[in-house]
Amino acid sequence: MMRPVQWVGELLSNRRVGAYQLVTVAAPGLAERMRPGQFVAVAVGGRLSSVLPRRCFSIYATRPQGLYAGTAQFVLDVTGAGTGWLADVAAGERLDLIGPLGSPFLLSDEPMRAVLVGEEHSSAALLPLADALHARDCSVDFVLMAPTADRVFGELEAKRTGAAVTITTEDSRAAAEQTLVEVLDGVLERGPADVLYASGSLDMLGEVAVAGSAHHVPCQVAVEVPMACGTGLCAGCVLPVVGDDGVTRMLRSCVDGPVFFANRVRWDELARIPADCLGAEAMGVG
Amino acid sequence: MLEDVLEAPAIDLTATLAGAVLPNPVLTAAGCAMAGRELAEFVDVSRLGAVVTPSVTRDPRAGSPTPRITETPSGLLSAVGMPGPGIDALLAADLPWLDHLGARAVVSIAGRTIGEYAELAGRLHGAPAVSLLEINLSCPSAEDGRDFACDPDAAGLVVAEVRAAADPATPVFAKLSPNVTDIVPVAQACALAGADGLSMINTVAGVAVDPYTMRPALADIFGGLSGPAVRPVAVRCVWQVHAALPQLPILGMGGITCGLDALQFVLAGASAVSVGTALFHDPGTPLRVLDELRDLLVERGFERLADAVGQAHRPEEDV
Secondary structure (H helix, E strand, C coil): CCCCEEEEEEEEEEEEECCEEEEEEECHHHHCCCCCCCEEEECCCCCCCCCCCCEEEEEEEEECCCCCCCEEEEEECCCCHHHHHHHCCCCCCEEEEEEEECECCCCCCCCCEEEEEEEHHHHHHHHHHHHHHHCCCCEEEEEEEECCHHHCCCHHHHHHHCCCEEEEEHHHHHHHCCCHHHHHHHHHHHCCCCEEEEEECHHHHHHHHHHHHHCCCCEEEEECCCCCCCCCCCCCCEEEEECCCCCEEEEECCCCCEEEEHHHECHHHCCCCCCCECCCHHHCCC | CHHHHHHCCCCECCEEECCEEECCCEEECCCCCCCCCCHHHCCCHHHCCEEECCCECCCCECCCCCCCEEEECCEEEECCCCCECCHHHHHHHHHHHHHHHCCCEEEEECCCCHHHHHHHHHHCCCCCCEEEEEEECCCECCCCCCEHHHCHHHHHHHHHHHHHHCCCCCCEEEECCCCCCCHHHHHHHHHHCCCCEEEECCCEEEECEECCCCEECCCCCEEEEECHHHHHHHHHHHHHHHHHCCCCCEEEECCCCCHHHHHHHHHHCCCEEEECCHHHHCCCHHHHHHHHHHHHHHHCCCCEHHHHCCHHHCCHHHC
């Protein structure tokens, strides 16, 4: 794995894309190392900031060559003061980034049919993945979801690169009295997939895991969870995950993830320490 | 490079924490740097005064459920629950790794009973890289649920047992909690029980309520506040304890982000400092703090770090 670097880079552009903000930063030492699924941790608030935790974003695109060589792009949703500050940073100002962080999506060497499921702006992580899959002669279908149509991210780009793009919103599912699992059932029944990749909230990923398991399709998920550091130091972003030895441990999403095999995550026990987790006994839950 | 060496100001930054002599006074803080591996992705951990490990326990601990951390102005409120694989993994992997790098370790130990603390101290006897033991007294006692750090008698009993079980050549520091009416009697009890020095402060107890869920923001409800928000509280504790026990070395921590912050602790009475929460923002913080502290001491005419320790206590007529 490439070691992460800390890079203070010039912000080249900061523009609205639908409901989200697309940030482009010159960060050559960092951009060239990024692989799909990895993320950057960005300091917010400037030098006098009282905000300690960084904000973490999946990498949307890197440009190794051409006019924008050495740039990295990420997509953010303004949900609070930190992301609000980032959305207002002007071109020419500098951003303090750390990356690449986390584990990337694993790719097969064989050509296969992949279905990529993305929620809101978390879909950004899947677009560079689609490029990497295409380079391996894989076929790529997308399922893009959001509460409402205006919050779907990457539809045009997905349509340009994907064989089929399914858009599903909470509105549309409510109208059709469908769950996300049922939508995914339909997609997987229309064309069997060899692999599922998903990026989004834990709630959504849990449903993708159910669909993948029902259809016996291996599934990798990139989890979107709050992180204070992104570098593995704070241990704030843990999930119960089953290891190769069958033992459940509380793993850090930032360094042990953010990409996990969906069938390893204890989706029903995210809000607690599972009783059979390593070290549960000492917490009084064993 | 040669010019850098020639221009480097002549100052002796050796930090003496009882019997532990460290090449410089900037350490990490317990629970904020793991055992150094994650930090080593960014910095040469052998350049730190020492790496302070997360509080190690006898048995593996899963830690607290999530959410474990919430951000507050100039700080973090956290209840992580001291997760870790236990003492076996520290002895088998982390300490040999630090030793191999030429780094120094301060091992923070935590127990549910006095016996567990003593057992950990005994297991660390002769372990590689260990410069010092730091007793995390902010642990609830299995007997009455009260933190050892909140009762001078309980704190003293832990210190006495750890001091008796530990390698006599390894200094034992007791880490004090600010969540007490008066920190000085706890410090005195620890000193009387044989503590070679004191670390302060542990986090400040707090609660945050999530206005959206209208529930506590942390799964454990209660958390510990850290970061620059607590710094004056920490400097106050260092000040009080140094005034009461001027001979006892202090490892100071609480919201240090830059050399000026570290200097405050030194002047108030700390012989060395730990950088904690700032690592989450920038893993390069401790080495930057060290460089800045060196320059600040030189600017003020100090030739030895040790001469600056406690200088803020000097009588006004000496100013």
